[in-house]
Amino acid sequence: MDNSFSSADLEFQQEVRAFFESEFTDELRERVQSSSDVKGTAVEWQKKLHAKGWIAPDWPAEVGGTGWTPVQKFIFDAERCAAGAPDVVPFGLKMVAPVIFTFGNDEQKQKFLPKILNSDDWWCQGYSEPGAGSDLAALQTKAELAGDDYVVNGAKIWTTYAQYADWIFCLVRTGQFEKRQQGISFLLIDMKSEGITVNPIHTIDNHHSLNEVVFDNVRVPVSNRVGNENQGWTYAKALLAHERTSIAGVADSRRWLQEIIELAKSQTNAQGSLIDDPTFQNRLSDIEIELMALEYMDLRVLASLSSGETPGPEASLLKIKGTEIQQALQELRMQTIGAYAGTLKAAQYQNDLHARGYESRRAYMYGRAATIYGGSNEVQRNVIAKAVLGL
Amino acid sequence: MNFEYSEEQNLLKESIVRWAQDNYSFDQRRVGMSNDNGFNRAHWQTFAELGWLSVPFSEENGGYGGSVIDLAAVMEEFGKALVVEPVFANIVLFGGLLERSSYQDKAALLAKVIDGSFMGAVAMYEPHARFDTSNVLTSATQSGDGYVINGYKSMVLGGAHADKVIVLARTSGEQTDELGLSLFLADAQTSGFSAERYALMDGQQVADITFDNVSGELICELGSAFEILQATMQVAQIALAAEAVGIMGKLNATTVEYTKTRKQFGVTISSFQALQHRMVDTFMAYEQTRSLLVGALCELTDKNVDGQQAKKITHALSALVAKNGKLIGDEAIQMHGGMGLTDELDVGHYVKRLMMINLMFGDAAFFQTKFNQTAYAG
Ligand SMILES: Cc1cc2nc3c(=O)[nH]c(=O)nc-3n(C[C@H](O)[C@H](O)[C@H](O)COP(=O)(O)OP(=O)(O)OC[C@H]3O[C@@H](n4cnc5c(N)ncnc54)[C@H](O)[C@@H]3O)c2cc1C
Numbered sequence: 001m002d003n004s005f006s007s008a009d010l011e012f013q014q015e016v017r018a019f020f021e022s023e024f025t026d027e028l029r030e031r032v033q034s035s036s037d038v039k040g041t042a043v044e045w046q047k048k049l050h051a052k053g054w055i056a057p058d059w060p061a062e063v064g065g066t067g068w069t070p071v072q073k074f075i076f077d078a079e080r081c082a083a084g085a086p087d088v089v090p091f092g093l094k095m096v097a098p099v100i101f102t103f104g105n106d107e108q109k110q111k112f113l114p115k116i117l118n119s120d121d122w123w124c125q126g127y128s129e130p131g132a133g134s135d136l137a138a139l140q141t142k143a144e145l146a147g148d149d150y151v152v153n154g155a156k157i158w159t160t161y162a163q164y165a166d167w168i169f170c171l172v173r174t175g176q177f178e179k180r181q182q183g184i185s186f187l188l189i190d191m192k193s194e195g196i197t198v199n200p201i202h203t204i205d206n207h208h209s210l211n212e213v214v215f216d217n218v219r220v221p222v223s224n225r226v227g228n229e230n231q232g233w234t235y236a237k238a239l240l241a242h243e244r245t246s247i248a249g250v251a252d253s254r255r256w257l258q259e260i261i262e263l264a265k266s267q268t269n270a271q272g273s274l275i276d277d278p279t280f281q282n283r284l285s286d287i288e289i290e291l292m293a294l295e296y297m298d299l300r301v302l303a304s305l306s307s308g309e310t311p312g313p314e315a316s317l318l319k320i321k322g323t324e325i326q327q328a329l330q331e332l333r334m335q336t337i338g339a340y341a342g343t344l345k346a347a348q349y350q351n352d353l354h355a356r357g358y359e360s361r362r363a364y365m366y367g368r369a370a371t372i373y374g375g376s377n378e379v380q381r382n383v384i385a386k387a388v389l390g391l
Numbered sequence: 392m393n394f395e396y397s398e399e400q401n402l403l404k405e406s407i408v409r410w411a412q413d414n415y416s417f418d419q420r421r422v423g424m425s426n427d428n429g430f431n432r433a434h435w436q437t438f439a440e441l442g443w444l445s446v447p448f449s450e451e452n453g454g455y456g457g458s459v460i461d462l463a464a465v466m467e468e469f470g471k472a473l474v475v476e477p478v479f480a481n482i483v484l485f486g487g488l489l490e491r492s493s494y495q496d497k498a499a500l501l502a503k504v505i506d507g508s509f510m511g512a513v514a515m516y517e518p519h520a521r522f523d524t525s526n527v528l529t530s531a532t533q534s535g536d537g538y539v540i541n542g543y544k545s546m547v548l549g550g551a552h553a554d555k556v557i558v559l560a561r562t563s564g565e566q567t568d569e570l571g572l573s574l575f576l577a578d579a580q581t582s583g584f585s586a587e588r589y590a591l592m593d594g595q596q597v598a599d600i601t602f603d604n605v606s607g608e609l610i611c612e613l614g615s616a617f618e619i620l621q622a623t624m625q626v627a628q629i630a631l632a633a634e635a636v637g638i639m640g641k642l643n644a645t646t647v648e649y650t651k652t653r654k655q656f657g658v659t660i661s662s663f664q665a666l667q668h669r670m671v672d673t674f675m676a677y678e679q680t681r682s683l684l685v686g687a688l689c690e691l692t693d694k695n696v697d698g699q700q701a702k703k704i705t706h707a708l709s710a711l712v713a714k715n716g717k718l719i720g721d722e723a724i725q726m727h728g729g730m731g732l733t734d735e736l737d738v739g740h741y742v743k744r745l746m747m748i749n750l751m752f753g754d755a756a757f758f759q760t761k762f763n764q765t766a767y768a769g
Contacts, residue, residue, distance in 0.1 A: 128729070131654075133655060133728050133729060134655050134656070134728070135655040135656045135657075138655070138656075157729070158729045201733055201735075202733070202734040202735065203732045203733060203734055204724075204731075204732055204733070204734055204739035204740075204742075204743070206592075206734070210729075210732070210733075267521060268519060268520070268521065268523075268526070274521070277756075277760070279756045279759060279760050279763075280756055283756060327721075331717070334746075334750065335750070335754040335755070335756065338521045338522065338750065338754070339516070339522075339545075339546050339750050339751050339752075340518075340545070340546070341750060342591040342592050342593065342746070342747050342750055342751070343589060343591065343592075344589065344590040344591055344592050345589060345590065353518060354589075361592055365592075365739075365743075366732075368721070368724045368725070368731065368732060369729075369732050371725060372725065372728055372729060372731070372732070373729075376725075376728065377725075378663075378665055378666070381665065382665075
């Protein structure tokens, strides 16, 4: 057992740190936090990452990835979070691209991958439907063959950032089989196609990121189908495993923990500084101890990957614990701020606590979703029960 | 022994239920909230006419002469209906303090509070003090017949549309002393009074108020506001707990109902034992909180129960409301899946009110510490 970084890793760490210091400017940070121009800010930042060649750590080097070791990815993520920089918008870079470079044909790779790398195309994910959430295989959006096109009818729901999207990747039903997982195909659909309507869904964090996407006789060229007809489920499943590995969110949680500690030092109660309050300390350490364990759990999964294994159902563990810790931190951050954490919006912020409170409330409310999307924590527990414990 | 509401209290509750059914659907509520002051003033007038605003005040001050049990009965129903009209700020806080004060025109002013024509607010917290009401920098100094107030108060409920504000200010002593605090009545129109208003996530309107040589009238014995404030806050804690219990019951019922209709994997999700057990836990959390509320109501109205014991059970109740409110709110959203995140569903709005109840005057840790100090110290 050995948890130390090699000297090459340490050098890499310095390089990454220097990059974030010079490129992730305060001005950019402010814009990310205010989320006034979500798309513009994200694209600008992602182009900077691309210029450095660091936009796609999870892609194979031959299609534009970094070729980093798992340890380098870990370092990069830790430094990113320490700098307070956002993760890339996942739908293109982390979700659809792996399906395209793994199962797509050459034409599709050439058409889509460069624009994903350069953040010229904005993607969204059209999986869930009103009747198909945890039970995704119940999806009913239909694609019927008509000449060289599919004609798509149906509705997708909870589609994050569809309002900005140039493309949507969808699971659609192309055939009826006894097993519902068969008969599903993976389609790439141009959002400018005739017959697509995007209806906003407002959420409890008082923002608009979710949408309903309705398809009314939308024509999609057959050449936009990835892989074989009726085998889309297999491709989507492979992609889900990809999604689960980065989900522990250790580095983000570390940063939040640090922020809470800083806040608690400046907050007072009758006895003095909040950080000296034993009740507060206990609540904080309850979470930090779990986070420390999660860090090593995450590293153990990473290490098993570097020796050639793929992340199995054990990755569900990282998702469950990771999101539970995130939510605990979001709660404690609000409580550390106190009543100001209820701030909805202020004409102008009177003091720093207003702004912090506003931010912490939003993070808490949206953060409720972390245990629901990407396979809810209940579904993840079912996976562990079945696939790990053999129950 | 009898742990039920009386017939009269049930009638009071039913009158609120009926009114809410006819006038306070989720959409109607939303329309009312879009008013400039964040609520529907016409509803407020109705509340006055139906006598709900008079519940906690003594008969001699023109009130209904209700006990803390009557107040809890009303607050529980307001919780269930998610009433955003400022009953708590005006009646429990402002009215409560005013009635305990030595203000000379008390009865006349309370009459206007009760008939709905007057709005008041209480300015007590300061940004540096978190939930500590005795940590006060705002000062008042004598000037002629009256006093002049200087300082800054944060998160004053209803502070931007109040006619008058009761201000907690220091007249002597050190920053965190309980002694040396006094209460003043100040006019919101007076010069030097500037309020910046903003909304909280539960739809309540608050204001941060700067006092720049604002003249105020002393309405308690000089330097001894703390006791009155504590007595008012004790009732406030109970009132909020009752409102929270109303919300918790409603959230649980909504969630159980939803799981019985939502189908995934060909069955209703209520058929999954993993969810059943969790709904049993939230049900128990609700019953537990209601039980402690009933206990607190009994003890606070029992003359044989001393102040120490009353404090102990009140802090216990607030701490339990925070803990179980958190559990019930989280589970309600989680079991609704994506639906739970939508603004269009009432679930998130109930959760946010519950969160605000557990954040405005103290969080779980704050009340637990208060409990520890009351129960174990000295
Ligand atoms: C903020 C947010 C963003 C999203 N973004 C996208 C997106 O971009 N694209 C997209 O396609 N989808 C997206 N989703 C949808 C997400 O994947 C679904 O919400 C999720 O799959 C759950 O489905 P559901 O909402 O229908 O809940 P349901 O499946 O109805 O679940 C309701 C509750 O029942 C529980 N449950 C369900 N089945 C079981 C079981 N067998 N055992 C025990 N408990 C169970 C669930 O865990 C949950 O608590 C997003 C969701 C949210 C909240």
